[in-house]
Amino acid sequence: MTSLEYDVVVIGAGPVGENVADRVVRGGLTAAIVERELVGGECSYWACMPTKALLRSASALRAARQLPGAREAVTGNLDAAAVLGRRDSFASHWRDDGQVSWLESAGIALHRGQGRIASARVVEVTGVDGVTTRLTARHAVVVATGSSALLPDIPGLRAAAPWSSREAASAGSVPRRLAIIGGGVVATEMATAFAALGSSVEVLARDGVLPSAEPFASELVTESLREAGVSVRLGVEAASVNRDDRGIVHIATVDGERVEADEVLVAIGRTPNTQDIGLDRVGLVPGAWLAVDDTLRVVGGGGWLYAAGDVNRRVLLTHQGKYQARAVGDAIVARAKGEKVEDGRWGRHAATADERAVPQVVFSDPEIASVGLTAAAAETAGLRIRVVDYDLGTVAGASLQADGYKGHARMVVDEDRKVVVGFTLAGPDVAELIHAATIAIVGEVPLDRLWHAVPAYPTVSEVWLRLLETYGR
Known part of the structure; x- marks a missing residue:
């Protein structure tokens, strides 16, 4: 087994992990980052960038149709293939060459494979070839593994091969009929996008549309979706899901109604990617969210373990995760250099904006x-x-x-x-x-x-x- 040593080891090379590593390297420390999928993470390939690319063309078309002069110049509908092609370019065609080059230029070592905490400050990385590399961190290990779509225990759902946000963001074609279980941000944005691309969309929103938003925002989006031809069914809950031999999805609701679709997207929440990263080896619970203090140090993590981004469940948004990354990177550097680390509300190293100053945009219509x-x-x-x-x-x-x-x-x-x-x-x-x-x-x-x-x-x-x-x- 190969053994290497760095000042900081980061598990997860999404935008949060990248920013943590960059921050500590800029602070004069060495850093290694571990990634089992694509460098760049969810936001780059299956969330922020490709989904907004899916939505933008329809938004521009709507804007043109609302202006006399421009309206008359617009003929036809969206070219779905062109929209998907533009989306592909924003997802870098699901290749991470550019992100890997950036890591190299920033002086950050990349180790591909599944990273697992083996003991205090030690991370073992198992590559696709089965070879294991042991990374020892002199100062800190940072968990930045993000989250995945939550699949509820609805009978038949998993066997029906549902879409999560990933499949929706990377779809190679537009389904004729799309059913969406959920009414939050992902559900709303994807209903907007696929309706504009030509799908017949039905939304089953048990808890309403954008339930965490101001009521007027929910009402405006619901009205707009319905005007776009989307069937928005409020308070409706899926009881079972089945995909038949022809590939058609059948959804039975709790109130006994039936919905048919070619694809079903489940968008009801997220779960942390902490199931297989070795938390049990240091007395923590695998699959759990990681509680942290304002310097992002994990509670019960021995003082050397940190968690930034989705995994700490503070705010599941890319920009807040990157904000946390800057804070935790600075805190690690300061502690490594023996400097005082401010833990107070306005401390330089504290992530306090997650409390009451979180901006968010839903790119709906x-x-x-x-x-x-x-x-x-x-x-x-x-x-x-x-x-x-x-x-x-x-x-x-x-x-x-x-x-x-x-x-x-x-x-x-x-x-x-x-x-x-x-x-x-x-x-x-x-x-x-x-x-x-x-x-x-x-x-x-x-x-x-x-x-x-x-x-x-x-x-x-x-x-x-x-x-x-x-x-x-």
Whole structure:
């Protein structure tokens, strides 16, 4: 068995693991990264990038059809093959040569295979050839293995070969009929994408559409999906699934109804990729989420084990995982150099933005962009709040963007501190507006100061002025 030593060993070469390794190398340490699949991870090949590529062409077509002059120039429908081809290019045709080259240029060692913790600070990597390499970390081991789609225990589901988000994002053709079990972000985005590509889509949303979002966002997306021809069935739960000899999927619902489809996508949540990484060898539970402190050090992990990204279940979003990666990388470097590591709320090495300042965009039609707390979450947190709503379609910049622009904005204000703690936008192309709200929330900018942040006219950002006017002094 070959044995090698590094300062830090990272298990998982997705965007989180890559950023951890890069951060520690920039800090003067050596790093090795272990990956059993493609370097670049879920986001690069089966999530963020390919799914947004699937959605963008339809979004551009919708925008053109909402403008006189452009509308008349548009003929025909989407070219599904061209859309899938563009998607393939954004997934690098499921090859990781470019990502591997980047690791090499960054001075990060790559070990391909299944990584398992063997003992304190020791990771054994079993390659596809069966050969095992032992990696010893002088300072830290970081688990950045991400998560996978959760498959519920519905009778017959696994035997029916369902799609997860991976199969949906990498589909080689457009199914004539697609059934989706779930109503969250993946379900909503894929219903939007495949309906635009020509599928007859049926959504079984037991808990509703985007149940964690502000209610108005859920209502707008549900309405839009139905206008696009999607059958959205709220409160409906699948009881059993069967794929017959012809390949047709049959879904029986709890209330006794039947749904037929050519493919079924299951999008009800995620499960951590910690089943086979050796957690039991260090007293932790295989298959469990990993609890961490604000420097991302694993609780019960001996002080040398860290977890960043999906596996710690703080926020299952790529950008938050990369934020955590920067924090944990800095913390490891500081501890290795004997520097003081700030664990407090505003400490440089602490990942505190995961608490109440998480931005997220759902690339549905309309887009939903949000950051911070919803009104319901703020009340649950015990805050004394005021909710300020505004019709986004009446803002001058929005009316110029599209005829019949339909959207809504909500600002949630902490009345005791007079700061914004939540912000949600629903409407075409609102994704690019959310960072201003993120800065306002993270910076705890008082409303009296926000009055002096004058939005340009005529832009959709003028909604900030309208919300402040509605709030009053």
